[in-house]
Amino acid sequence: MGRLPAPTRTEAAALGTAVLALFVGYVLVPDRTVQYGAWLVVFCVWMAWFVAAGARLLYDE
Incomplete structure (x- = not known):
């Protein structure tokens, strides 16, 4: 299993x-x-x- 992607500004805004x-x-x-x-x-x-996180995980790699 790979490493998790680093948190982004979008995730901070959502939180x-x-x-x-x-x-x-x-x-x-x-x-x-x-x-x-x-x-x-x-x-x-x-x-x-x-x-958004799922799309980033699927399409950025």
């Missing part, structure tokens, strides 16, 4: 976006609806990261 969404949902506006929306944002960011 920052997810953390920011959860911060808004749990600290700034602690409402159940906002928390649900925050988790939807986290899921969408994760899915976009997953597809």
Whole structure:
């Protein structure tokens, strides 16, 4: 098995976006609806990261 690729700026942005969404949902506006929306944002960011990381893994090598 090969080495994992180095983290990129896109991965840092995805992580920052997810953390920011959860911060808004749990600290700034602690409402159940906002928390649900925050988790939807986290899921969408994760899915976009997953597809981008998979494409990079498949096509960059």
